[in-house]
Structure formats: C-alpha cells, structure tokens
Amino acid sequence: MSQTPKQSAERPVPTSADVARLAGVSRATVSYVLNNTSAVRISEPTRRRVREAAEELGYVPHAAARSLRAGHTRMVLLPSAHVPVGPLYNRFFNELQRALRRLDYTVVQHGSLGLDGDDAARAWAELRPVAVVSLGEVALTPYGVDVLKRSGAKAVITLGPRRVQGAHSLVMDQSEIGSCAVTHLVGRGRRAIGVVMPREPGLELFSDPRLEGARRAAAAGGARIEPLPLLYDEESAAELAARWRGLGLDAVYAYNDEYAMLLMRALQDAGIQVPGETAVVGADNLLLGRLLRPRLSTVRIDMVSGQRLAELVDRVVRDPGAERERHGLMGARALHRESS
C-alpha cells in the first residue's frame, strides 16, 4: 500500500528528448536513427547508443505528435457499430485488415455504436484518418462524407446497399440475393412465396433490399410475395408455423440460413412437409445448413475480396478523384440442395 502508490502513476512517459539525453545526442539524431532516415549518415556507434537508450527507456514514438507534424496519418478507419456476424463477413474483414496492414496502413475500427450518422462522421474526422471504409453499419450522409473529406480524408469508401453522394460507393447490391432466391423458387414451380424479414433492429439495411429484389423477381415470374416478420427465437418461429397454412404459401425465402433453419424446424414440427408442401431457401451457405434434413438450399454470396478492396483504398489514397464508383462487387448464386 505504501510502496509505490503514485510513483508509477507519475512516472513521465519517455520522449525522444529523454532518449537523446541518455544517448548523449540531439533529438534530431534520435529521430534520424529510429526512422532509418536515409538522407543522413549517422555513425554506427551513435546508432547503437540511440537504440540502446530507446530500448532502456521503453521509448515508443507518440503517434499524435508525429501525425501532427507530418500533416497526415496512415490510418484507415473502419466504423463499426455492431460487430457484424457471419463467416463471410469475418473472412472479408480479416482479409481487408491484413491486406491494408501489408500496404503499411494502420487499421482502426471506431466503435460508433449509438452515434447518428453525422455525429459519427465528426468523431471519425477528429482522428484525421487518411481513409474511411464504411461497411454500411452506420448510415453515412453526403454531409458526413463532406466533413470527412474536408478533414483530410483522401478516400471515403462505402460498401453497402446504397450509393452515398460524394463517396466512392461500392454498391453491394443486396437485392441481388433476394432476387436470386426467388428466381430459384419460381424456377421450381413455386408461386406464393413468403419472405422472412428479421425483426431485430439494424438488419433493415440488408433485409429491405433483399425483399425488394424478391419482389422484382416475383413480378418477373408471375409469383406473389408475402413479407413475414420474424424474431430470431423459437417462440416466434412456432407462432409463424402455427398460422402457416392460413397464409397459403408454397415457398419461403428466409433472409439467411440461420432464420431459414429456425423456420424450417418450426414448420416440420408443425407437420408441414419441406419441401413437399413448402420449399425453404436461406442465404449465406453456412456449413450448418448442410447438416439438417432436408439439407437447406441456400444462396451463396460472393463478396468482394478484402485484398481487392484494400488495393482500391490504396489507389484512391494515392490519387483521389482518379476512380469513380463501381458496382456489382457482390455476386449471388442459388445452391439447390433438398429443401426446395
């Protein structure tokens, strides 16, 4: 209790000046040595002394001071409101992270949970990131994009269902997924198709366009669409299954595989034959869907690779204004198994 109560708390953080003092050189020399500045020759003994001093003090450069001086950062900011779910997303995210790191960027996710779009944009702008890659979890407005660009962001890239004015929008057309699922069902002779809409908040950004795509495909195929709100729990699924026959549907596209598995089980428990009476299709191509009987039909989603996105970020950072937006970075293909 009386040993070193504040000592460690008060111990000042070592700066390059401390390193310089300990090594008996100037701060400039410290900077040259630690940054391997090639424009300047420093004698080997001096280099060693500096490095040893830095090591001894546990010196770590101060990123804020450095970027203040440099006038820019190498930070790529990825806003994250929710932790996204799904193996697809995870793989993509990890790829992106790794690729950006290889390009010598510092990848930082900013927890923006509970911030509205413009507040969030301002919070990000304070960090002066060189690029912002928004995965569509926080709705970025044209105003928000402007704030970021004015704060020095060279690249503002959105990856989501909608274009955002001013940003490099990589439109991931979610409607393609719904369209794909329903086209598949129509092709197998179904004409009255339910579309599960998760009632959990935060998923509308994905589920709305998927529904819209389903509608489009249904219209083209002469089928009827019925939106079906559903919570991700057994009670909600059982309740829906109980009134299933009254709905007069012969198929259902269930947003994704998890909802599809939930609903399929509930339907089976209610005595409804799958796929005989009702066909079921999910999306995401989860391994677990193959474990059910019947095996779950699904829509496989091909996401843009993290590597490619990282390269785009780098290109835009180096030459903003060179590239304009792209589309169709997401593909979707129905996989027929047994449930449809």
Place this chain on the structure above:
Amino acid sequence: MSQTPKQSAERPVPTSADVARLAGVSRATVSYVLNNTSAVRISEPTRRRVREAAEELGYVPHAAARSLRAGHTRMVLLPSAHVPVGPLYNRFFNELQRALRRLDYTVVQHGSLGLDGDDAARAWAELRPVAVVSLGEVALTPYGVDVLKRSGAKAVITLGPRRVQGAHSLVMDQSEIGSCAVTHLVGRGRRAIGVVMPREPGLELFSDPRLEGARRAAAAGGARIEPLPLLYDEESAAELAARWRGLGLDAVYAYNDEYAMLLMRALQDAGIQVPGETAVVGADNLLLGRLLRPRLSTVRIDMVSGQRLAELVDRVVRDPGAERERHGLMGARALHRESS
C-alpha cells in the same frame, strides 16, 4: 478533367485559426466557445459567430493536437486480431462498447492481425490509449504490458484464460467449460470421453484450457479422456465418424456447439446412435443446437457483462493500482437436452 483536379486535394483542412479569423476573434476564444469552457464567460453574440464560422468551414478539431496538448487521451483500445465469432461474444462486445462510450471514452479497435505480441503492444502504445482491454486474441506478454504502461496507459486489462504479469487480468477460466461438460457426461454414466480439439489456428487459447478442465473432471470421475483433432468441415467430420467405433468412446465433448453439430450429424450418418451409443455435448447454447434432433446438450457460458467491465476500466483509469486482479468472471453450466 480540368475543373478542379487538385483544388479539392490541396484545399487545406480548416483549423481553429481559420475559424477565429472568419469569426473575427482569437483562437483562444474559439477554443473556449467550442469546448463550453465554464471558467470563462463569452458573450452570446460571439459564441454564435464562432459556432457559425465553425459550421461554415466544416471545422472538426484535431484529436492528435488536442491530446498532444492535453498530455492524455480518452481512448480505450481493444486489440482485435480475428473478428471474434459467436453471439455471446458479440453481445458482450457491443455492451462494452456502448458502456464505455457512455463513460465518455472513445472506443477504438486496433486491427493487429499478423502482429506478434510485442510488436502489437508497441503499435498500440503509439496511440497513447488511456486503457487497453485485450480480449485474449493477441497474446500479451509482461514486456508488452510494461511498454503500454510506460507509454501512459492507466489500465491494461486482459480477459482470457491466463493471467498476464503486470496487467489487471480478468481470468476467464475456460477450463471450467470443459470441466462442466465432462462432469455432466460422467454424471450420466459415461466413462470414455472424446474431446474435440479444433484444428483451426487461433483457437488453442480456448481449446487447450477446455481440454485441461475436461481432464480434471475426468480424473475426478474415473473417466478416460481422448483428444480428437477436427477441422470444421464435413470431410474431417466424416473421417472421424468412420473410425469412431475403433476409438471405443461412449461420449464426446465437442469444443462448442458448432463442432458438436457437425460431429453429431457425421456420427448419425455413420449409423451411430446419439445419445444411445455416444453422447454429444457442445458449448455456447446456440439456438441452432435446439433445432437438431436429438436436441443438442450444451454448456451455457455466462460472460462478464460489458457494463461491468466498462465500469472496471473506468475505476482503474481513475485510480490505477487501486484494484488488483479478479477471477471467476465467467460461469458455466451444463444444459441437458437430448443428445447426452
């Protein structure tokens, strides 16, 4: 092409000096107004002019400059190597993020994929976070903790299977989970118990202690433990199922529900009765496990609440050295369903 090719690129980022100039006041006044400094009275008209000027220029304060001047940040850094999976983790993460934000911290995840523990610690230290909460994805060494503390971090908190010297370690005793699962199986008369060990990299931090807990429980109950490496794919599961009878096991604890579901299906496909011939237990209490037949028995894990962890972070930041490490922030309970 010839419109404004570099103009926007070169357009300088507005600073508080620009705001001051536009509003016709000094930079000090701008600072007072925008930070609502209560120690100083500024006339209402001046305040308005300053705010309008800031708005017009799209001024956003420079976090680096501010923290450089202040000598500290309000940044809580959460290292993230992999995006963690599982609803439990997600909920916890979101809770933590939200609670920290309410306490006025800036939550930042640092993508540390592919950095070794000490390099990672140095990279984090450059950002001068006031606290680091490591969820055990990156192995933090005592040296790394020291680097962080010397760089001014008031709180270094690890949440993982092991204690880390120097840090506030919240030991989440993963072994409890394995122990719980095996005790359950032993209690139901099983004596030869397989333990699935995921072969995917990065999971050893969890799977090793779980195995160790399983061993402990087995020893206490007079049972035998057999580690079973498994990849998360159908081939690997089928291969394991094919040689199942040769292993002479009457039960298996399958790391978590996903591996359990995978293996259970493979066993059933190989004609092995579950739970008759072999009992199966997972962990995580996933909803999907309840959809299988037989319903999957599991271990429910009670994680520390994000709210509580956020409060701990805040306490340690305010008074480092006041609290020492805690244990047992994770509970585990077996849930018997039908597969065991």
Place this chain on the structure above:
DNA sequence: TTGAAAGCGATACCAG
C-alpha cells in the same frame, strides 16, 4: 470579455 503566447512531441530543414 478577449488576446498573446507558451508548450505538448516529433520531424526536417539549414548551419555548423
């Protein structure tokens, strides 16, 4: 009530 100025830590120019 407002303004001038010092200084946070690192870097890069220019002199020595």
Place this chain on the structure above:
DNA sequence: CTGGTATCGCTTTCAA
C-alpha cells in the same frame, strides 16, 4: 555527420 530550431493544431495560463 550532428545540432539548433521552426513548425504542426490546440489548450490554457496570464495580461490587458
């Protein structure tokens, strides 16, 4: 080859 020194943007005394 090495050392002063001005500078980045912001906050905060201290004076006016």
